[in-house]
Amino acid sequence: MSSYVESLATTCFFAKVFGLIVEVRCSLLNKSTFYKFIIMNWKLKAKIQNLVSFLPDSLSYSIYYWIQRNVGSLKDSKLNPTSRLLAGIETVKRIEQVNRSPIGATFLEVGTGRRINTILAFWLLGAEKVVTVDLNPYLKEELVRADLDYIVKNKSEIESLFGNRIFNNRLDALLEFVESSYQIKSLLELLNIEYIAPGDASHLNLRDGSVDFHTSYTVLEHISPEIIKAILKEGQRILKQDGLFVHCIDYSDHFSHSDKSISSVNFLQFSDNYWDKIAGNRYMYMNRLRHDDFIDLFQNLNCKILMNEPDIDKNLIVQKLNFELDARFKSKSDEVISTVGSWIITHR
Numbered sequence: 001m002s003s004y005v006e007s008l009a010t011t012c013f014f015a016k017v018f019g020l021i022v023e024v025r026c027s028l029l030n031k032s033t034f035y036k037f038i039i040m041n042w043k044l045k046a047k048i049q050n051l052v053s054f055l056p057d058s059l060s061y062s063i064y065y066w067i068q069r070n071v072g073s074l075k076d077s078k079l080n081p082t083s084r085l086l087a088g089i090e091t092v093k094r095i096e097q098v099n100r101s102p103i104g105a106t107f108l109e110v111g112t113g114r115r116i117n118t119i120l121a122f123w124l125l126g127a128e129k130v131v132t133v134d135l136n137p138y139l140k141e142e143l144v145r146a147d148l149d150y151i152v153k154n155k156s157e158i159e160s161l162f163g164n165r166i167f168n169n170r171l172d173a174l175l176e177f178v179e180s181s182y183q184i185k186s187l188l189e190l191l192n193i194e195y196i197a198p199g200d201a202s203h204l205n206l207r208d209g210s211v212d213f214h215t216s217y218t219v220l221e222h223i224s225p226e227i228i229k230a231i232l233k234e235g236q237r238i239l240k241q242d243g244l245f246v247h248c249i250d251y252s253d254h255f256s257h258s259d260k261s262i263s264s265v266n267f268l269q270f271s272d273n274y275w276d277k278i279a280g281n282r283y284m285y286m287n288r289l290r291h292d293d294f295i296d297l298f299q300n301l302n303c304k305i306l307m308n309e310p311d312i313d314k315n316l317i318v319q320k321l322n323f324e325l326d327a328r329f330k331s332k333s334d335e336v337i338s339t340v341g342s343w344i345i346t347h348r
Helices: 002-025 031-040 042-053 057-071 082-097 117-124 141-153 155-162 170-178 184-191 225-238 272-279 291-300 334-338
Strands: 106-110 129-133 193-196 211-217 239-250 305-312 339-347
Touching (some): 042 272, 082 211, 082 239, 106 117, 106 225, 117 170, 117 184, 141 155, 211 225
Parallel strands (some): 106 129, 129 193, 211 239
Antiparallel strands (some): 305 339
């Protein structure tokens, strides 16, 4: 019965996709323009994501990964580990700005994703252990291997990226390991990474007070407010007495990353109900919380804020937006509306 349902779902999916393809190809002449249009047109991208999300889990994941690999951000031509290595470096820099050190520390990362570059940076900078948890088992061996191949071939670039910060010749140890035949399991063992997926960051099988730094990088904006609160409460349990929350949050409309025709706050014009229909799926859910909302989340849990570093888009003039803000956001200040990202560090 389950195979019949999956087959039926697949048939319906491809029928709908075929309808979209016909609709778009009628106005476009060549394949490259067609693919570019799909990626750059946010409404069409949203429709495809919604369609894929309705499929049974395993099939849905496979098809969405195929889309990312062939026309999206995971195309071979776009694979480069440096941006996420830099994310790890920037995380550690901010930890150091509040007079803490990554050396010998245990990190908890919320939201592994498909690759391990951010937490690889933690290890290169001296972390003792990293526990990384993801709701979905997205990690892909072929992408991890591609990233490591890039690091091997571009050692000088990686050394320049880290400066003189690499701990105890760990880059050389990594390169020596990668040049041999290896399994991903043994790689994670070398880096002392514990990968938990599927996993629930609000209910972790970790000891009380066993983690130094509770981190995420552009992940919390994809989680519902109620679950974020539960994740932070669990974080308070597993963090040491002097442990820190260290989170980088992207408040922008993620569709604007590829569709440059819309502003970074385009999604603030829609009601919650309408937005849920557009992007309430597993691949593009955005909670649309603003910076003041996140500050309230941490303060309501009695977390002492050590760093509040908003990224304000000074080119965004709220009064000149070509749409009206939804009622949910009208009472927000112009500065809050124009804040498109932030770093927040707090005590537990």
